Amino acid sequence: MKWKNEWKTLLAMVGVFLLSFFLPVNSTRFQNAIMESFHMLKEYAQLHVILCLLPALFIAGAISVFISQAAVIKYLGAKAKKVTA
Template identity: 50%
Template sequence: MDTKKELKILFWMIVVYAAVFFMPLGNERFMTAVDATLDLAKWYAQEHVMLCLLPTFFIAGVIAVFVSQGSVLKYFGANAKKWLSYTAAAVSGSILAVCSCTILPLFTSIYKRGAGLGTAIAFLYSGPAISILSIILTARILGVEMGVARTVGAIGFSVVIALLWHLFSVRKRKPNKRNR
């Protein structure tokens, strides 16, 4: 028997018991906070998971199953032209993503299919920055010119980030002349 492990389990049991024992259930402010927490959890389960995450996992699965590795390598691979590869990744990131948490399964999907890390990073950055919903919202609130400017700026910025990533990763891999 591991005494340290058993004492740790006992400690956490006492902490949970004390938290439940001293819970201020009669306090209106506490109950309002609990209600708000449960309402938010319900909204997240109904709206965000059903409308954003499940379709994203479906799209990532479709990419993994139906998009050939050759086509991913042709446009997003190491031998593709960097500016074309990064621009295509940034534009497709803006079309496919809805929010920052839905871009991760898509990023993983294209990266595992053979896309270069710089290309996948351009895709990863551009998704939340210029999703279709954010473009529409920006255009509605600030005007069409600002919506277009945000889109062009975010695509350009994600391409620059990817190019810098490529530049620094290639530079890091090259052996130093002093170390030869």
């Protein structure tokens, strides 16, 4: 074991252990914060799907109707010029 190379990793592991050891898991404030973060994540996922992902898929579908795959490969494929791509 070379201490010069591995002291940062050891320090990070000890830090994560100490952080997890002293987490105030029984605190009501901590539990409310964790639950609220999950509620925010759920709301973000729902809104992101409706407002961003659905329109992007509709736009991609419309583009695929009007532009052929060969044209896309010509300009964005492996043999395309880097300046053009």
